[in-house]
Amino acid sequence: MVLKSREESVSSYDVLIAGGGNAALCAAIAAAKGGASVCIVEAAPKDWRGGNTRHTRNCRLAHDEANATLTGPYPVEEFWDDLQRVTKGHTDEELALMTLERSKELWDFLSESGVHFQPSLGGTLSLGRTNAFFLGGGRSMLNALYITAEDLGVTVHYDTRISSLEIEDGFFIAAETTRDWQTDTPITGRIEARCFVAAAGGFEANIDWLKDAWGPAAENFLIRGTPYNTGGVLRLLLDAGVQRVGEPDQCHAVAVDGRAPKFDGGIVTRLDCVPFGIVLNARGERFYDEGEDFWPKRYAIWGRLVAAQPEQVGHVLIDAKSFDLFMPSVFPPEKADTIEELAAKIGLDPANVRGSVDAFNAACIPGDFDHTVHDDCRTERLDPPKSHWARPLDTAPYYAYTLRPGITFTYMGVRVNRDARMVMADGTASPNLFAAGEIMAGNILGQGYLAGIGMTIGSVFGRIAGERAAQYVRN
Amino acid sequence: MTAIDLAALATAPQQEVARQMGVCNACRYCEGLCAVFPAMELRRTFAAGDVDYLSNLCHNCGACYFDCQYAPPHPFAVNVPSAMAALREESYARHAWPPVAATLFERNGMTVTLALMLAVAVFIGGFVWASDPAALFASGLEAGAFYRVMPHNTMVVIFGGAFAFAIFASMMGVIRFWRAAGPMPVTLRSLWRAFGDASRLRHLDGGGMGCMTENERPSDKRKLYHHLTFYGFLLCFASTSTGTIFHYLLDWPAPYPWWSPVKIFGVLGGIGLTIGAAGLLIERRRKHPALRSGGDGGLGQAFIWTLFLLGSTGLVLTALRATPAMGILLAIHLGVVFAFFVTMPYGKFVHGLYRTAALVRHAHEQASIK
Numbered sequence: 001m002v003l004k005s006r007e008e009s010v011s012s013y014d015v016l017i018a019g020g021g022n023a024a025l026c027a028a029i030a031a032a033k034g035g036a037s038v039c040i041v042e043a044a045p046k047d048w049r050g051g052n053t054r055h056t057r058n059c060r061l062a063h064d065e066a067n068a069t070l071t072g073p074y075p076v077e078e079f080w081d082d083l084q085r086v087t088k089g090h091t092d093e094e095l096a097l098m099t100l101e102r103s104k105e106l107w108d109f110l111s112e113s114g115v116h117f118q119p120s121l122g123g124t125l126s127l128g129r130t131n132a133f134f135l136g137g138g139r140s141m142l143n144a145l146y147i148t149a150e151d152l153g154v155t156v157h158y159d160t161r162i163s164s165l166e167i168e169d170g171f172f173i174a175a176e177t178t179r180d181w182q183t184d185t186p187i188t189g190r191i192e193a194r195c196f197v198a199a200a201g202g203f204e205a206n207i208d209w210l211k212d213a214w215g216p217a218a219e220n221f222l223i224r225g226t227p228y229n230t231g232g233v234l235r236l237l238l239d240a241g242v243q244r245v246g247e248p249d250q251c252h253a254v255a256v257d258g259r260a261p262k263f264d265g266g267i268v269t270r271l272d273c274v275p276f277g278i279v280l281n282a283r284g285e286r287f288y289d290e291g292e293d294f295w296p297k298r299y300a301i302w303g304r305l306v307a308a309q310p311e312q313v314g315h316v317l318i319d320a321k322s323f324d325l326f327m328p329s330v331f332p333p334e335k336a337d338t339i340e341e342l343a344a345k346i347g348l349d350p351a352n353v354r355g356s357v358d359a360f361n362a363a364c365i366p367g368d369f370d371h372t373v374h375d376d377c378r379t380e381r382l383d384p385p386k387s388h389w390a391r392p393l394d395t396a397p398y399y400a401y402t403l404r405p406g407i408t409f410t411y412m413g414v415r416v417n418r419d420a421r422m423v424m425a426d427g428t429a430s431p432n433l434f435a436a437g438e439i440m441a442g443n444i445l446g447q448g449y450l451a452g453i454g455m456t457i458g459s460v461f462g463r464i465a466g467e468r469a470a471q472y473v474r475n
Numbered sequence: 476m477t478a479i480d481l482a483a484l485a486t487a488p489q490q491e492v493a494r495q496m497g498v499c500n501a502c503r504y505c506e507g508l509c510a511v512f513p514a515m516e517l518r519r520t521f522a523a524g525d526v527d528y529l530s531n532l533c534h535n536c537g538a539c540y541f542d543c544q545y546a547p548p549h550p551f552a553v554n555v556p557s558a559m560a561a562l563r564e565e566s567y568a569r570h571a572w573p574p575v576a577a578t579l580f581e582r583n584g585m586t587v588t589l590a591l592m593l594a595v596a597v598f599i600g601g602f603v604w605a606s607d608p609a610a611l612f613a614s615g616l617e618a619g620a621f622y623r624v625m626p627h628n629t630m631v632v633i634f635g636g637a638f639a640f641a642i643f644a645s646m647m648g649v650i651r652f653w654r655a656a657g658p659m660p661v662t663l664r665s666l667w668r669a670f671g672d673a674s675r676l677r678h679l680d681g682g683g684m685g686c687m688t689e690n691e692r693p694s695d696k697r698k699l700y701h702h703l704t705f706y707g708f709l710l711c712f713a714s715t716s717t718g719t720i721f722h723y724l725l726d727w728p729a730p731y732p733w734w735s736p737v738k739i740f741g742v743l744g745g746i747g748l749t750i751g752a753a754g755l756l757i758e759r760r761r762k763h764p765a766l767r768s769g770g771d772g773g774l775g776q777a778f779i780w781t782l783f784l785l786g787s788t789g790l791v792l793t794a795l796r797a798t799p800a801m802g803i804l805l806a807i808h809l810g811v812v813f814a815f816f817v818t819m820p821y822g823k824f825v826h827g828l829y830r831t832a833a834l835v836r837h838a839h840e841q842a843s844i845k
Contacts, residue, residue, distance in 0.1 A: 047546075047547075047548055048548075054544045055544055057504050116682070116683055116684050118506070118507030118682065119507070121503050121504070121506050121507075133507075135507045135508070135682050135683065135684065136504065136505055136507065136508055136538060136539070136542035136681070136682065136684070137502075137504030137505065137542055137543075137544065138504075138544065139541075139542050139543065139544050140504075140538070140541070140542035140684070143541060143542070143691040144684075146691075147691070147692055261550055264544075264549060266502070266544050266545070267501070267502050267504070267544075268498055268501035268502045268545070268551075270501075324519065327501065328497070328500045328501050328519055329501055330497060330498055330501040330502075330551075
């Protein structure tokens with residue numbers, strides 16, 4: 001029975017693509033337009049297709065002029081400055097500059113692929129110039145790309161995982177696949193192809209792999225995106241001798257609502273209230289300057305800060321004065337009329353919390369509170385200090401939110417060259433192994449984060465991989 | 476944060492919409508799709524009147540379901556079109572006037588079918604009883620043939636009365652709905668804006684991508700069919716009004732020649748109504764299972780079938796008026812018209828009024844924040 005289904009499911013394509021998100025779809029569309037027959041294998045069921053793209057909402061792209069939705073020009077030079085600033089130089093300059101240059105083509109490419117754009121969403125005005133927002137968000141964008149790919153004749157297999165890769169000296173031959181791998185009746189198959197594009201994401205949903213780098217603390221991490229990014233394809237490629245880029249313990253971690261589901265909580269689990277209150281650890285003690293800078297510039301460090309605390313948990317306490325200053329949360333906060341009562345509700349020692357709040361309140365110096373600027377409300381002689389927006393917690397009711405580290409993506413991946421070809425351990429480029437998206441983003445984003453750049457890298461390298469694969473097939 | 480005061484929410488559909496709005500308000504990816512999400516963003520709490528209002532602002536284009544990262548099987552189970560459709564139907568019943576009429580919404584398909592059958596039966600019976608049976612089977616070519624079957628003044632009293640009642644009861648419902656969402660002035664500007672949005676079905680559009688009915692592939696068919704239905708209906712109404720004016724002001728009774736406005740409006744309107752309603756029925760069948768409203772008491776089906784019968788019986792009557800079938804066809808057509816009038820306030824017809832009212836509120840809200 002097993003043998004029979006094996007035989008039945010041997011198939012052959014010009015280009016085989018692992019993954020079903022933005023990078024995979026851009027590669028599929030580009031390859032199909034280049035005349036290649038294309039097959040996508042997506043590990044997730046159709047309802048969950050698209051990896052982390054389903055949680056995205058915009059794409060950062062360079063452009064020389066404003067248009068109906070982008071509010072002003074964003075030259076490649078400025079994009080490059082931004083990238084250097086956040087990566088602190090951890091980037092491949094040649095690849096990065098090429099990516100930013102080709103990001104200029106993405107507006108037209110995505111529009112032609114059926115993607116609609118809208119002005120930046122409420123609360124994200126700072127991105128209105130630099131980032132193109134997808135009308136309806138990332139899942140809408142994905143739907144448009146899938147429709148375009150299907151109309152170009154691309155075959156898509158859902159629920160299908162790559163179980164092994166046949167690669168000889170950096171030359172791709174075939175992939176073993178497992179369909180319905182989440183059921184009791186998985187079906188194995190074999191797909192031969194002249195090119196392989198790895199666009200299967202990172203490994204952030206692989207808790208065991210995270211534990212290798214982070215220790216047992218990783219058990220308490222929440223994964224903001226898809227549970228299907230378990231790094232299976234990445235592992236197979238590294239085992240086949242592809243050069244690694246990035247470190248396994250590097251990941252983009254933000255502080256999210258501690259009540260979020262283990263996977264796929266996405267955007268709604270963000271909490272924007274940290275700058276308006278104080279954050280206590282499980283012992284009821286403050287551990288970092290909550291008012292160091294505006295939240296969009298700080299939320300990404302709080303994931304690591306919370307991860308370093310006991311039990312990987314933090315608790316934001318605010319009072320009634322600050323309640324309407326931030327984006328609504330998806331889960332209601334704990335609420336109480338006294339600090340002690342609130343502490344009990346969130347499982348902290350009331351006396352310790354009272355002590356921390358009293359110390360903080362006493363250290364706040366009077367100032368003109370203004371959450372839109374770096375105001376002069378700060379603490380004196382307090383360690384750690386709170387540099388801005390420090391107001392005593394003195395107005396009931398009091399509210400508490402729980403924070404946990406939320407992993408957005410991992411940086412470790414495969415090295416590629418400017419043709420999106422994988423670079424083998426000996427430094428030679430593979431003729432027919434390509435990579436795009438999160439699995440190779442570490443080449444450009446070695447550390448740090450710029451909103452929307454994951455999609456930029458995915459689309460640019462997806463297109464390049466698809467174009468080069470089609471060229472390779474033609475020759 | 477979004478506070479949801481469950482105690483203030485009367486019904487389960489309201490609670491479900493409020494719960495989903497709590498997720499949506501923390502996400503906001505759908506902001507550009509329609510009017511619902513910008514209106515939602517003006518609120519941090521969702522009381523009963525708010526969710527009724529938001530649900531009636533929803534045009535059920537389906538785009539936000541297919542675009543949603545939190546749609547089932549995600550545990551957040553966000554399906555705004557379906558939750559709002561269920562609440563809309565429930566809100567029609569809750570605000571209906573007189574309040575006892577709320578029960579007519581529960582099994583609306585049955586209510587409307589019974590009304591149709593009864594009305595047609597009464598008209599046929601009435602014709603036989605009240606007029607010369609020979610007139611019932613006469614052809615309707617000569618002047619005044621219709622009125623030998625049923626005197627014009629009787630027709631006007633019966634239908635004028637039914638129509639006046641329908642308008643009054645419907646408006647009472649809309650007023651109750653409007654008041655539940657809180658006081659707000661009605662300005663000319665917001666009326667103008669709302670009528671513009673309603674007449675173009677601006678929000679039945681997925682924000683420019685188109686409706687999503689069967690799957691994530693956008694399609695403009697529902698919009699097209701709705702336009703055919705709505706403008707077909709208006710043309711039929713114009714035909715009847717013109718006929719009344721001709722009769723009383725110009726002393727020119729039916730039948731009218733093919734080139735008269737009465738005929739042109741009526742025939743074009745009938746065609747639009749018939750094709751549009753048939754198209755809408757087909758689109759309903761093609762709907763993705765997730766978008767079929769949970770509490771569907773047959774409202775949509777019943778209303779569209781009534782419109783289809785309205786258009787098609789009118790067309791058949793016009794086509795066969797020279798034959799002995801005229802009398803029976805006239806009875807059937809008038810029966811359908813009568814049933815349509817009396818069920819207007821107690822069926823899907825009110826969706827147009829509630830939605831326009833919601834659009835007026837939305838226009839005013841948006842104007843006052845700018």
